Amino acid sequence: MGRTEINIVLLGLGVVGGGVARALQEKAEAYAEQAGLPLVLRRVLVRDPSKPRPISLDDGLMTADPDEALDADADIIVELMGGETPALDYIERSLKSGRHVVTANKEVVSKHWLRLHSAARDAGVEMHYEASVGGGIPIISPLKRDLAANEIIGIRAIINGTTNYILTRMAAEGVDFGDALRQAQELGYAEADPANDIEGQDSVYKLSILASLAFRTFISPDDIYREGITQLHARDFKYAAELGYIIKLLAVAKREQGGVRARVHPALLAKDELLARVDGVLNAVQVEGDLVGKVLFQGPGAGSEATASAVMADVLEAAKAIRSGEPTTPQDRSSGLAAEPISKLVSRYYVRIEVMDRPGVLAVIARSLGDHGVSIASVIQKETDEEGQTAELVIMTHGAREDSMQSSIKQIGGLPEVSEIGSVIRVED
Numbered sequence: 188m189g190r191t192e193i194n195i196v197l198l199g200l201g202v203v204g205g206g207v208a209r210a211l212q213e214k215a216e217a218y219a220e221q222a223g224l225p226l227v228l229r230r231v232l233v234r235d236p237s238k239p240r241p242i243s244l245d246d247g248l249m250t251a252d253p254d255e256a257l258d259a260d261a262d263i264i265v266e267l268m269g270g271e272t273p274a275l276d277y278i279e280r281s282l283k284s285g286r287h288v289v290t291a292n293k294e295v296v297s298k299h300w301l302r303l304h305s306a307a308r309d310a311g312v313e314m315h316y317e318a319s320v321g322g323g324i325p326i327i328s329p330l331k332r333d334l335a336a337n338e339i340i341g342i343r344a345i346i347n348g349t350t351n352y353i354l355t356r357m358a359a360e361g362v363d364f365g366d367a368l369r370q371a372q373e374l375g376y377a378e379a380d381p382a383n384d385i386e387g388q389d390s391v392y393k394l395s396i397l398a399s400l401a402f403r404t405f406i407s408p409d410d411i412y413r414e415g416i417t418q419l420h421a422r423d424f425k426y427a428a429e430l431g432y433i434i435k436l437l438a439v440a441k442r443e444q445g446g447v448r449a450r451v452h453p454a455l456l457a458k459d460e461l462l463a464r465v466d467g468v469l470n471a472v473q474v475e476g477d478l479v480g481k482v483l484f485q486g487p488g489a490g491s492e493a494t495a496s497a498v499m500a501d502v503l504e505a506a507k508a509i510r511s512g513e514p515t516t517p518q519d520r521s522s523g524l525a526a527e528p529i530s531k532l533v534s535r536y537y538v539r540i541e542v543m544d545r546p547g548v549l550a551v552i553a554r555s556l557g558d559h560g561v562s563i564a565s566v567i568q569k570e571t572d573e574e575g576q577t578a579e580l581v582i583m584t585h586g587a588r589e590d591s592m593q594s595s596i597k598q599i600g601g602l603p604e605v606s607e608i609g610s611v612i613r614v615e616d
């Protein structure tokens with residue numbers, strides 16, 4: 188007898204899981220038409236089934252027993268619990284038992300990319316993860332399909348809503364990092380423990396996924412250079428603006444020096460760049476291909492309904508494949524490109540230094556930069572503290588190598604004439 192429905196098990200009924208369950212209830216007819224068969228929710232795994240929920244489900248659907256959920260009669264397992272364990276185990280177990288998996292879990296997908304893709308391939312099923320990067324923004328599918336005819340040259344992205352909200356507030360209102368973070372938490376954008384957001388780790392996981400797809404080679408989160416936004420000061424935003432720049436936490440991956448260099452760090456972006464105008468909790472991913480040129484994908488990077496939109500697109504795709512019995516997509520051959528270290532990056536830099544306000548200090552700093560092959564483009568003396576006899580210098584350099592720049596900064600930081608290296612921020616040209 189032919190199949191009469193597509194059975195779904197949901198692991199997690201929080202912000203995203205709740206949105207998915209609601210969409211499955213409210214759009215059941217439309218989804219049945221699209222998939223060619225009704226999508227039926229068979230089990231929902233949660234930690235605490237007695238917790239009050241904003242959605243009501245049929246009796247007996249909810250369980251706290253993972254075996255009951257994972258052994259249920261399911262065609263598609265939708266993992267929306269988050270965290271590495273036990274999600275990794277549940278995803279792998281589902282793939283190995285021949286079920287298609289849909290997940291929004293960037294940590295698990297990025298850290299266990301090879302292992303999970305290989306489990307899916309061996310079982311002849313697919314792992315879908317559109318919601319793992321950029322929430323509701325379609326970016327995984329375009330990289331796999333619509334941009335497939337291109338050699339990807341680079342990706343530049345703002346893929347963390349919490350940090351983009353904080354940086355937007357710091358730039359627009361001159362508030363300090365701590366105040367902006369508190370506001371982000373009050374508004375529910377930041378996690379209770381926002382460390383992964385503000386230290387750039389969340390962006391690293393997402394960039395690992397984007398870069399691995401774009402360059403057809405596994406770029407592990409461990410291969411990605413990371414700097415968060417906690418060291419930025421309100422006056423960096425003021426000085427950057429005076430120089431014609433906006434500061435953003437950028438995730439960048441480029442084909443460079445025979446490999447792929449991937450990095451997440453705050454960067455100065457010229458004000459007229461499209462990415463510089465992506466504000467608040469919005470996310471955006473700019474992809475440059477050799478045929479298409481630059482394309483920008485922008486939209487809500489988080490939230491219940493927006494993320495459910497991406498999850499449900501994956502569910503519908505999996506459902507159509509199950510119904511048609513189509514073979515799953517074979518994985519592309521690896522490009523063999525290797526990850527390049529940050530040390531050989533060539534970039535311009537913005538440097539803010541607090542120095543003793545006396546003759547000859549600038550010459551000492553210029554000598555150190557010059558000795559390391561770093562050429563100065565401009566120097567501006569900002570605030571002067573007459574009582575403390577200190578001054579603040581803002582130096583913009585020409586293109587220089589990262590390792591040379593860091594050696595020079597280390598030397599400058601140890602000079603008796605220098606009280607503090609305030610900030611060193613790369614300029615993204």
Ligand code: NAP
Pocket residue numbers: 198199200201202203204232233234235236238251267268269270272273291292293318319322488489490491494
């Ligand atoms: P959440 O609100 O914290 O919900 C997590 C759900 O999973 C809860 O229902 C929880 O059960 C359940 N759960 C967690 N650990 C479990 C365990 N060990 N056993 C059984 N159930 C467990 O998380 P979320 O914000 O929806 O995020 C889910 C995933 O989507 C994460 O991977 C996240 O990175 C990703 N994501 C989220 C967003 C967003 O806007 N929130 C956007 C893009 C991607 P209880 O309800 O009983 O506690």
Ligand code: HSE
Pocket residue numbers: 322346347348349350376377378384389488489
């Ligand atoms: N904490 C993430 C963010 C949620 O702020 O973008 C979406 O992955």
